[in-house]
Amino acid sequence: MSDLQQAICLRQEGKVREAIELLNQITEFEPENGEGWYQLAWANDSLGLEREAVPYYEKALQLELSSEDRAGAILGLGSTYRTLGQYEHAKTWLLAGISEFPEHREFEVFYAMVLYNLGEHAEAMGRLLVQLADTSGDPRIMDYSLAIRYYADQLDRVWE
Template identity: 55%
Template sequence: MGVGSVEERIEQGVQLRDRGDIQASIELFNMLIEEEPRNASIHYQCAWSHDALGKEREAIPYYEKAITLGLNELDLQGAYLGLGSTYRTLGEYEIAKQVLLNGMERFPDHNALKLFYSMTLHNSKEHGEAMEILLNLLAETSADKTIQSYRKAIEFYAGQLDKVWEQ
């Protein structure tokens, strides 16, 4: 057993990762997983550290376990995004799409999930749908006055980019 509560030790691992000592954070999280294998938060943080170290494939089982065990809403959003993004970077686009869709279904107002889903659609050669999502996100979230002055037009054309208007 280490020193401090589990929550304090998780925070130590996060601080190690934030300071760039990612391998040490992974080692700490793996030790904590041995002590508390059903703690979803530890699995999530361990996945995040693997991703940060560029070990995406190794991050996957930690993300999946964290989601299965159950996370608080904020961490669950991050886990769906991290897992979907990881599958996307590994070229596993169909799995990435399903993970991100599951996250969007659970958290329909989470714009970053929509953004990563649109990137995955682009990778899957579904450019029209990807652009539609991005344009709608831009119209909904931009504070830029020049974009907001054209918001209705952007939203109107978002799903009709390939349509040619005849006179």
């Protein structure tokens, strides 16, 4: 097992501080290891150390990452900026994720949260309704999915 795999296992086992120590060593000796920086960001984020995580996400995104890790790093950075109240930065990154990974619906959900924070409630609600209609396995939601999608961008309309 590589040091990186060991660090991931430590994080998954809840031994996050140990994972961070190992990841700090990895990134010190392999500064071009994008996955190491991404995992370091994730570990800090999971401890509620959002401010510490930001530069690690940013560094990871400057380096080579697998598609899955790149998507995770963009989502992590966007979400972290949102929790720090840096909504415009969050919006920029989450929109980049939506553009780069349109099949990853989680970006839409986190983007809706940012829109809510920015006071764009109708747009946020509409996006969430589309995700609900498209992804719900509940038969009653599925029965109304066309109506839910239809109303998603007409929340303020009043029919007379």
